[in-house]
Amino acid sequence: MRPFLFFLGFTITLSAQSIAFTFDDGPKMGQTVLLDAAGKNAAILGALREARVASCLFVAGPCLETPQGVALVKEWGNAGHGVANHGAAHGNLNGPHSTLAWFEADFLKQDARIRTLPGYVRWYRFPYLKEGDTREKRDGVRAFLKAQGCRNGHVTIDTSDWFYDQRLQQALARNPKLELGPWRKAYLDHLRNRAQYYDRLAQAAVGRSIPHVMLLHHNLTSALFLADAIRMFREMGWKVIAPAEAYADEVYRMEPDVLPAGESLVWSLAKAKGLQGLRFPGEDAQYEAPLLDALGL
Numbered sequence: 304m305r306p307f308l309f310f311l312g313f314t315i316t317l318s319a320q321s322i323a324f325t326f327d328d329g330p331k332m333g334q335t336v337l338l339d340a341a342g343k344n345a346a347i348l349g350a351l352r353e354a355r356v357a358s359c360l361f362v363a364g365p366c367l368e369t370p371q372g373v374a375l376v377k378e379w380g381n382a383g384h385g386v387a388n389h390g391a392a393h394g395n396l397n398g399p400h401s402t403l404a405w406f407e408a409d410f411l412k413q414d415a416r417i418r419t420l421p422g423y424v425r426w427y428r429f430p431y432l433k434e435g436d437t438r439e440k441r442d443g444v445r446a447f448l449k450a451q452g453c454r455n456g457h458v459t460i461d462t463s464d465w466f467y468d469q470r471l472q473q474a475l476a477r478n479p480k481l482e483l484g485p486w487r488k489a490y491l492d493h494l495r496n497r498a499q500y501y502d503r504l505a506q507a508a509v510g511r512s513i514p515h516v517m518l519l520h521h522n523l524t525s526a527l528f529l530a531d532a533i534r535m536f537r538e539m540g541w542k543v544i545a546p547a548e549a550y551a552d553e554v555y556r557m558e559p560d561v562l563p564a565g566e567s568l569v570w571s572l573a574k575a576k577g578l579q580g581l582r583f584p585g586e587d588a589q590y591e592a593p594l595l596d597a598l599g600l
């Protein structure tokens with residue numbers, strides 16, 4: 304029996320959940336509710352540094368249009384984090400106006416802007432997680448990224464942090480001195496709920512827990528609550544890992560055959576497998592608004 308017990312223990316260790324934190328769309332200049340772009344940048348980088356967590360910033364074009372924006376992005380690379388491509392125009396690939404030729408030009412334009420920055424990594428995250436609504440576009444962008452030696456900067460845990468951020472900013476505009484505690488709790492509950500949902504979905508779609516990549520944004524909720532989020536996942540027994548460590552897992556080489564393509568990789572794999580009961584759009588205000596309404600937030 305002893306070798307068998309040992310084997311069981313080993314299996315349990317391997318199946319512990321892990322998560323990498325990644326941030327899109329930042330830094331957005333000119334948003335000044337509570338913290339400006341530099342303040343949010345400092346808060347997010349500070350939380351990562353304190354917790355000794357490596358991360359990645361997926362940068363869209365507008366963030367690089369001012370010298371101050373470029374300087375803030377450089378702080379990520381200088382702190383040891385990745386700086387990756389999120390498109391020059393932050394366009395939606397799932398639309399009649401977004402052609403394969405447009406995508407390629409947009410990718411290359413942004414790549415030229417970021418490739419000399421510290422921390423540059425050849426990862427691309429599709430804006431809105433839209434990977435193409437036709438077979439031609441989807442297969443075209445997959446082939447193009449491969450030819451570029453660029454990996455899809457996949458997300459497995461999609462969140463609606465953008466919605467919590469929007470609502471918090473509106474509330475702060477009404478009352479700059481509001482009590483942040485209830486907002487922190489609602490936000491953390493949301494991240495935990497989404498992580499547990501996508502982890503269960505991974506077990507159903509892939510047959511195991513996978514090293515997850517969570518999508519957050521360079522926004523006020525990240526600036527205020529990231530340290531609490533990292534602490535919460537560690538207290539839940541999840542290991543916080545670097546994005547590169549997650550992407551080394553073979554699951555990130557899978558290319559689910561679904562159209563329209565994109566969303567969370569786990570969601571896409573579940574859809575390709577024909578699992579029932581998937582909600583769509585995966586992360587949308589319609590799911591979160593009633594929750595925050597009920598809390599009076």
Ligand SMILES: [Zn+2]
Nearest residue numbers: 327328430431
């Ligand atoms: Zn984005």
